[in-house]
Amino acid sequence: MAIQVIKEKCKGCTLCVKACPFNAIEMIDRLAVINEKCTVCNQCIPACKFDAIIKTEETKKGPVDLSAYKDVWVFTEQREGKLMNVALELLGEGHRISREIGSDTKVCAVLVGGNVDHLIDELYAYGADLVYVASDPLLERYTTDGYAKVITDSIKEYKPEIVLFGATHIGRDLAPRIAARLDTGLTADCTRLDVNTGNYIDYLDQYTTMNTKDMDRNDGNKNLKQTRPAFGGNLMATIVCPTHRPQMSTVRPGVMDKLEKMQGRKGARVDLKPDLKQDDFFVEVVEVVKAAKQMVSLTEAQIVCSGGRGLGDASGFELIKKLASAVGGVVGASRAAVDSGWIDHCHQVGQTGTTVKPKIYFACGISGAIQHLAGMQTSDIIVAINKNPEAPIFEVADYGLVGDLFKIIPEIITQWDKE
Amino acid sequence: MKIIVCVKQVPDTNEVKIDPVKGTLIREGVPSILNHDDANALEEALKIKDENPDTHITVITMGPPQAKEMLQECIAMGADDAVLLSDRALGGSDTWATSNALAAGIRKLGEYDIIFTGRQAIDGDTAQVGPQLAEKLKLPQVTYVREFAMDEGMITVKRALENGYEVLKLKTPCVLTAIKELNCPRYMSVRGIYKAAKFDIKVWNAADIGVDLAKVGLDASPTNVYKSFTPAKKGKGVIVEGDTAKEIADGFISDLKKKHII
Incomplete structure (x- = not known):
């Protein structure tokens, strides 16, 4: 598979050079030439106005017999005897895609730990048809060495078609090690998974700028389509692993849906027999330390709560601080608030302050001057709280809360605390 | 003590903008930089060299010929040697294929005690090459390293978790992936810049490193981009x-x- 330039059609217009995210197209003698940076991301194909760029498909014959692989596995990560949320989310997603593959496809939990029997019923209740259990004192704490060996051995023995991991610090340590040992593909940090092409097309139509008119809803392609943000979130890419098995993904926590808990639901249990010796371990875990949430800087904060002139005076920032501590965020401010001397300059967000790109940005009593917008408008979600419904901040806000911030913010704090 | 640092030249994705009309990326004027986490990896190696001047640091990267500029920057920061793996046959590699190529390059370099690299690169954000390289070289790994100490060949590191950290001990040789909490990368020195300007960076192709061509490049990669699009x-x-x-x-x-x- 490769991107090819049809020389006869290329006019040397350089549109493709500008469209390429990877700087993989050069102009040589006024013709576009693809260099080794090309990742076949396909961005250049629609950019060409002369249909001079095509993708050549070769039917690669893979090294493995794909039909030998069956079922969807989920690594159900637990820490200190408690299942991670993402494990249950992945069971829900695994359940969904297993049924897309076929009615006889199962979703199976892979449970690894020192003594983890007490978690099995919870896994059934959240959709696991089968639970593979690897219990061993040597697996009491997470180690790359121990977990990778047990899971790799089991995958070789049972041959699942798909294996999903949560993209936690443990999942992102473990999954690549396993994929490399199995010589199969792995896609990192997926935010969407599809088996059925029709569902995938529906997703593309609703949420992306992709033109799907040439795609066939009923093409019967049951490869796992793994969609993830790429290029710092500026692009989305769907990755496939067509000729290797299992197809492996890590999936971002918080994006997939858990099933409703089905109390009393039962499944089957299979005990794995970990073949582990002390010699298999090269890294010793001395201790695991849980830290209280540290103060983070504005640029790294997942949530930023900013206040502006609408706070009235310096004491207004007390409320912003309360909001920040309730939602786990960091305090920011508009230039107006800083210039009024209500808060230190190090909190300023905007062109002349800090540029932030958090998951959630609260703009409280901020009208939305251009210079402020320049520093925060690429935030994932912008929440504006302002009593003036005409304030420009509402033009960029995902959520506009029109009203008295001194009444609305305490309500948000109360609601959030219930979580 | 011999240290290898794996680095990558990446486009500064913070500088990328989307054309609001066409929905495509605007690449013009986007600078290529030394990947942030890799700068932390190199800094940690340089700190070891500050303490033990007989330490030898080699930086290695895979990429197009332009990646030499980034390797010169690494030399100017204080690395002793630099290797560029560059070959059309290596282009389009996914993380599995990339780790095969880097492993082959590192085997050619010979003996080493520690391989440092960044946790992840800002253009792909996969965090996969570090662990996959460790697997291909059959070495123990620690990812997300935020603190490092060494005493008599025994390494103690803190590995960051979402809600705290682990304290881990291991022996050399090993692969460690750095996060930005580990240190603050130094600037290039004036002497370093002079040295880098005339430094002879080794450039190795696929044949030089003796890598199996069925394990590198686009066609060998298990994963392919099926579609890409803008949200x-x-x-x-x-x-x-x-x-x-x-x-x-x-x-x-x-x-x-x-x-x-x-």
């Missing part, structure tokens, strides 16, 4: 309706929950 433009948001502050806050919070934002 639909964010529409104007909603005004949350409600007569009282409580109703507005309720409506807002329940929508966040519905969309899995909280």
Whole structure:
């Protein structure tokens, strides 16, 4: 598979050079030439106005017999005897895609730990048809060495078609090690998974700028389509692993849906027999330390709560601080608030302050001057709280809360605390 | 002591903008930089060299010929040697294929005690090459390293977790992936810049490193890009309706929950 330039059609217009995210197209003698940076991301194909760029498909014959692989596995990560949320989310997603593959496809939990029997019923209740259990004192704490060996051995023995991991610090340590040992593909940090092409097309139509008119809803392609943000979130890419098995993904926590808990639901249990010796371990875990949430800087904060002139005076920032501590965020401010001397300059967000790109940005009593917008408008979600419904901040806000911030913010704090 | 640092030249994705009309990336004027986490990896190696001047640091990268500029920057920061793996046959490699190529290059370099690299690169954000390289070289790994200490060949590191950290001990040789909490990378020195300007960077192709061509490059890679696209433009948001502050806050919070934002 490769991107090819049809020389006869290329006019040397350089549109493709500008469209390429990877700087993989050069102009040589006024013709576009693809260099080794090309990742076949396909961005250049629609950019060409002369249909001079095509993708050549070769039917690669893979090294493995794909039909030998069956079922969807989920690594159900637990820490200190408690299942991670993402494990249950992945069971829900695994359940969904297993049924897309076929009615006889199962979703199976892979449970690894020192003594983890007490978690099995919870896994059934959240959709696991089968639970593979690897219990061993040597697996009491997470180690790359121990977990990778047990899971790799089991995958070789049972041959699942798909294996999903949560993209936690443990999942992102473990999954690549396993994929490399199995010589199969792995896609990192997926935010969407599809088996059925029709569902995938529906997703593309609703949420992306992709033109799907040439795609066939009923093409019967049951490869796992793994969609993830790429290029710092500026692009989305769907990755496939067509000729290797299992197809492996890590999936971002918080994006997939858990099933409703089905109390009393039962499944089957299979005990794995970990073949582990002390010699298999090269890294010793001395201790695991849980830290209280540290103060983070504005640029790294997942949530930023900013206040502006609408706070009235310096004491207004007390409320912003309360909001920040309730939602786990960091305090920011508009230039107006800083210039009024209500808060230190190090909190300023905007062109002349800090540029932030958090998951959630609260703009409280901020009208939305251009210079402020320049520093925060690429935030994932912008929440504006302002009593003036005409304030420009509402033009960029995902959520506009029109009203008295001194009444609305305490309500948000109360609601959030219930979580 | 011999240290190898794996680095990558990446486009500064913070500088990338989207054409608001066509929905495509605007690449013009986007600088290529030394990947951030890799700068932390190199800094940690340089700190070891500060303490033990007989330490030898080799930086290695895979990429197009332009990646030499980044290797010169590494030399100017204080690395002793630099290797560029560059070959059309290596192009389009996914993380599995990349780790095969890097492993082959590192085997050619010979003996080493520690391999440092960044946790992940800002253009792909996969965090996969570090662990996969460790697997291909059959070495122990620690990812997300935020603190490092060494005593008599025994390494103690803190590995960051979402809600704390682990203290881990291991022996050399090993692969460690750095995060930005590990240190603060130094600037190039004036002497370093002079040295880098005339430094002879080794360039090795696929044949030089003796890598199996069935294990590198686009066609050998298990994963392929099937489609790529830009997310639909964010529409104007909603005004949350409600007569009282409580109703507005309720409506807002329940929508966040519905969309899995909280």
